[in-house]
Amino acid sequence: TDGFTEVDNSTFSGNSTMGGYGGGIGVGPNAMVTATFDTFSSNSAITGGSVYTTGNITFFGTILVNGGTFNCFTEGGTFTDGGYNLDDGTSCGFGGTSLSSTNPQLGALANNGGPTLTMALPANSSAVDQIPTGAFCGAPNFPFDQRGAVRPQGAACDIGAYEFVAAPSTSSLLPNTGPLTGGNVVTITGSNLANATSVTFGANAAAIQTATAG
Numbered sequence: 001t002d003g004f005t006e007v008d009n010s011t012f013s014g015n016s017t018m019g020g021y022g023g024g025i026g027v028g029p030n031a032m033v034t035a036t037f038d039t040f041s042s043n044s045a046i047t048g049g050s051v052y053t054t055g056n057i058t059f060f061g062t063i064l065v066n067g068g069t070f071n072c073f074t075e076g077g078t079f080t081d082g083g084y085n086l087d088d089g090t091s092c093g094f095g096g097t098s099l100s101s102t103n104p105q106l107g108a109l110a111n112n113g114g115p116t117l118t119m120a121l122p123a124n125s126s127a128v129d130q131i132p133t134g135a136f137c138g139a140p141n142f143p144f145d146q147r148g149a150v151r152p153q154g155a156a157c158d159i160g161a162y163e164f165v166a167a168p169s170t171s172s173l174l175p176n177t178g179p180l181t182g183g184n185v186v187t188i189t190g191s192n193l194a195n196a197t198s199v200t201f202g203a204n205a206a207a208i209q210t211a212t213a214g
Helices: none
Strands: 003-008 011-013 025-027 031-036 039-041 051-053 056-060 063-065 072-074 078-081 169-174 187-191 199-201 204-206
Touching: 025 031, 025 056, 031 051, 051 056, 051 078, 072 078
Parallel strands: 003 031, 011 039, 025 051, 031 056, 039 063, 051 072, 056 078
Antiparallel strands: 169 187, 199 204
């Protein structure tokens, strides 16, 4: 690519170049690229499996893994660490708030909701809750991930195109007995209930009157 390009909330996986450079992205000498909240995984090339540049590319909140010997490779270009990135090697030259030689434990490329395929993060991933609110995390800058899930879900935003969403769990149900025919107001207490999309009692769907975050 040449010129100015901004790539946000995108997943690059399984791409390759035949006898070339930059399996995920190749940045030309006249190009300036910003990659924000992206995930690069399992892309391949002669070198620069994830990214090759002779221009300039700035990373923020981006994962680069499984790109061979060099995730990042430059010939006369520049890699700029904008902060809160993750490299499973050291070729991208990250420091400060970014992580190097770190495995984010990405899931396989799959339908995790939303219009395009993504690579999920587990709850214990090193990429989870790394980017504090205010540092392009959440509204008004990047309020959603690639799927359209709200950022942040936890105390901070996650690195990469996928924001981890904890599954809802319940701790109490009051009242806990009654007819399945409806007509009762039931209070459900638990965690991550704001992520629930439906409530059923037996085969009967219930109307959600009020949902409080928690």
